[in-house]
Amino acid sequence: MEWFLVRSNEHFGPFSTQVVHDLHAQGEVGDSDLLWKEGWDDAKPYSQIFAEPTQSDNENSVDELEEEVPPPLPPNLLQSSETNSKKTKAENVEVKVPVVKEQSSSTRQAPILDNEVDLSEYEAEMLEPDLEAEFIKKEKNSKFLKSLKLASILFMFLAVLIPAWMYYLSNQEMFSRPSSMSMKDFNKLMKVASNKEQQIQFASSLAVDKSRVWFATNVPLRGRVNLRLKSMPNKILGQKVEIEATGILDKHLIEFNNLKFIKGTKLVDGEYSAELYTDRELEVPFYQRFFSPKSRQFRHSQKFLITNLDLGDFRKQLDKFNRRKARNSDQFWEELVQKYLTVISITTEIKNAIETIFKADPDKFQLEVINFNNDYKSRYGVFFTSFVTANNQSYDRLAQKDFDDKVEIMANYNALSRLATSIGDTSMDAIDKLSRFNRMKSTNKEYDELKEKILQPLVGIIEDCKSKVQHFSVPEQDN
Numbered sequence: 001m002e003w004f005l006v007r008s009n010e011h012f013g014p015f016s017t018q019v020v021h022d023l024h025a026q027g028e029v030g031d032s033d034l035l036w037k038e039g040w041d042d043a044k045p046y047s048q049i050f051a052e053p054t055q056s057d058n059e060n061s062v063d064e065l066e067e068e069v070p071p072p073l074p075p076n077l078l079q080s081s082e083t084n085s086k087k088t089k090a091e092n093v094e095v096k097v098p099v100v101k102e103q104s105s106s107t108r109q110a111p112i113l114d115n116e117v118d119l120s121e122y123e124a125e126m127l128e129p130d131l132e133a134e135f136i137k138k139e140k141n142s143k144f145l146k147s148l149k150l151a152s153i154l155f156m157f158l159a160v161l162i163p164a165w166m167y168y169l170s171n172q173e174m175f176s177r178p179s180s181m182s183m184k185d186f187n188k189l190m191k192v193a194s195n196k197e198q199q200i201q202f203a204s205s206l207a208v209d210k211s212r213v214w215f216a217t218n219v220p221l222r223g224r225v226n227l228r229l230k231s232m233p234n235k236i237l238g239q240k241v242e243i244e245a246t247g248i249l250d251k252h253l254i255e256f257n258n259l260k261f262i263k264g265t266k267l268v269d270g271e272y273s274a275e276l277y278t279d280r281e282l283e284v285p286f287y288q289r290f291f292s293p294k295s296r297q298f299r300h301s302q303k304f305l306i307t308n309l310d311l312g313d314f315r316k317q318l319d320k321f322n323r324r325k326a327r328n329s330d331q332f333w334e335e336l337v338q339k340y341l342t343v344i345s346i347t348t349e350i351k352n353a354i355e356t357i358f359k360a361d362p363d364k365f366q367l368e369v370i371n372f373n374n375d376y377k378s379r380y381g382v383f384f385t386s387f388v389t390a391n392n393q394s395y396d397r398l399a400q401k402d403f404d405d406k407v408e409i410m411a412n413y414n415a416l417s418r419l420a421t422s423i424g425d426t427s428m429d430a431i432d433k434l435s436r437f438n439r440m441k442s443t444n445k446e447y448d449e450l451k452e453k454i455l456q457p458l459v460g461i462i463e464d465c466k467s468k469v470q471h472f473s474v475p476e477q478d479n
Contacts, residue, residue: 001016001021001037002013002014002015002016002034002037002038003016003017003035003036003037003039003233004033004036004043005029005033005203006033006035006036006043007033009036009405011036011407013319020035020046021050024046024050025244026173028268029314030046030047030049030212031045031046031047032045032046033045033046034046035049045354047266048302051424056125068393081267083218084274088267098302103431107143131307133214136164140267141426148151150221152314164249174190174193174194174251174252175193175216175250175251175252175253178207178214178255180207180208180209180211180212180471181205181207181208181214182205183310185205185206185214185308186205188205189203189205189214189216189253190201190216190399191203192216192217192218193216193217193218193252194218194251194252195218196218197218200217200218200219200300201216201217202216202217202274202276202302202304203215203216203217203304204216204274204304204305204306205306206267206269206306206307206308208308210266210267210268210308211257211267212255212256212257212259213229213245213256213259213267213306214253214254214255215227215247215253215254215256215274215276216252216253216254217249217252217253217254217283218247218252219298220252220284220285221249221250221282221283221284221296222249222250222282222283222284223248223249223280223281223282223283224246224247224249224279224280224282225246225247225248225249225254225276225277225278225411226244226245226246226276226277226278226279227243227244227245227246227247227254227256227274227275227276228243228244228274228275229241229242229243229244229245229272229273229274230243230261230272230273231264231268231270231271231272231273232270232271232272232273232278234325234404235270235271235318236269236271236318237268237270237317237318237321238264238266238267238268238269238270238402239263239264239268239402240261240263240264240274241261241263241264241266241267241270242261242262242264243259243260243261243262243264243267244259244260244262245257245258246258249282254276254351266447267306269306269308269309269314269317270305270306270307270318271303271304271305271306272303272304272306273301273302273303274301274302274303274304275299275300275301276298276299276300276301276302277298277299277300278296278297278298278299280297281296281298282296283296284296320403321402323403325404326403326404328401328402328403328404329403329404329405329406329409332403332409333405333409334392335470335471336409336412336413336416336472337472338470339416340465340468340469341465342387342470343387343416343419343420343423343461343465344465344466344469345463346380346383346384346421346423347458347462347465348462349377349380350380350423350427350458351455351458351459351462353372353375353376354372354430354434354454354455354458355455356368356372357369357372357434358447362439362440363440365437365439365440366435366439366473369431369434369435373431373435374436375427376427376431380424380427381424381427384420384421384423384424385424387420388417388420388421391413391417392417395410395414395417398401398410398413403407403450412468412472418467419461419464422461423458423461426457426458426461427458428470430454430458433450433453433454434454437450
């Protein structure tokens with residue numbers, strides 16, 4: 001039976017009788033609320049409808065319940081069931097007519113059957129094993145599905161939690177700022193170290209006291225890393241630098257403090273060509289197993305600006321330094337030219353003095369040789385000794401400075417000292433040969449041969465010096 005709840009000219013439902021009673025018990029439907037069912041002309045209050053059950057209502061309820069009673073068993077089965085019921089103790093089955101229990105008006109609900117018709121012993125015996133087996137099977141399947149569902153949920157939870165936890169650890173495992181690293185450099189290095197791109201990246205930092213250099217990387221590995229560092233020409237604030245070093249990569253940072261200098265004596269601000277490489281496989285921290293790169297070795301080449309200065313300040317300092325180097329270079333080239341001009345002048349005087357000896361009369365030849373020997377010892381010999389000493393001192397001074405064309409200039413200073421020594425040796429050899437030459441007894445051929453042997457080396461020295469002066473003067477003319 002279906003009921004409609006009438007409120008404000010609106011119908012709500014349909015509801016079964018049991019539902020209406022439940023709503024009334026819950027306070028959702030009051031005694032005065034109007035109910036209507038199909039066939040009624042007007043709606044009636046709940047209290048009026050369910051105050052006392054009418055005969056017609058009881059008849060309808062009985063009719064409804066009788067409809068739910070299973071049909072009677074066939075005669076043969078019923079007879080067999082009655083016979084078996086006498087032989088078994090617990091089988092006392094009898095078909096009972098449904099009886100409707102009356103309830104008080106305050107808790108009245110839909111009619112409830114006092115007893116339901118039991119299955120016959122025959123049907124129970126036939127169905128009980130199958131039902132029990134099916135029940136056990138369903139119970140097992142239910143437990144298995146519950147276990148499988150729980151395991152799936154746990155697996156999914158761990159699959160998300162473990163990588164997330166490892167990712168969190170990987171972000172926490174970062175280096176701390178060394179005391180001699182500037183905060184600006186620390187922030188720069190941390191930015192590279194925390195980069196999650198697969199492509200390998202590096203950033204560099206120079207210690208405030210320039211005693212060490214750091215390289216940060218986004219590679220989450222641990223182990224030994226080698227470094228080759230070479231300064232770029234005209235890109236550093238000092239002498240050329242070339243070093244080799246070995247450091248330990250840990251927590252995304254490599255510190256190189258044991259520097260082996262191939263060139264230079266200390267690190268200076270400037271641009272460097274760096275090569276970072278490993279000679280063995282690096283270790284992978286356990287929490288980085290899912291995030292570490294496939295390769296545990298690398299060889300990376302890159303140009304770095306290694307400086308404690310801001311980029312703008314570094315460029316200003318570099319420009320000033322290079323201009324000073326250029327001025328020093330011009331100064332040293334000019335000084336070198338003047339030295340070669342002096343050597344040309346002294347060598348020419350020695351050559352002219354020897355030519356004077358060869359022009360002398362045979363009887364005055366030895367006298368001219370003696371005069372030249374005395375003059376050479378008192379004048380030219382002292383000059384060359386002082387010249388070589390001063391030039392060597394200039395060479396040592398140049399070695400401590402930084403300027404353009406340093407290698408070429410220093411090589412020519414060294415060559416100039418050797419040339420001055422060579423001129424002195426050539427002059428002393430000429431004096432020795434002239435002293436032993438007997439002009440009075442020699443032939444013209446012997447005379448000419450001796451003259452060529454003595455003068456030719458001096459002429460070659462003078463021509464070589466003039467060529468160098470011309471060559472060295474080219475940069476000065478270009479400037």
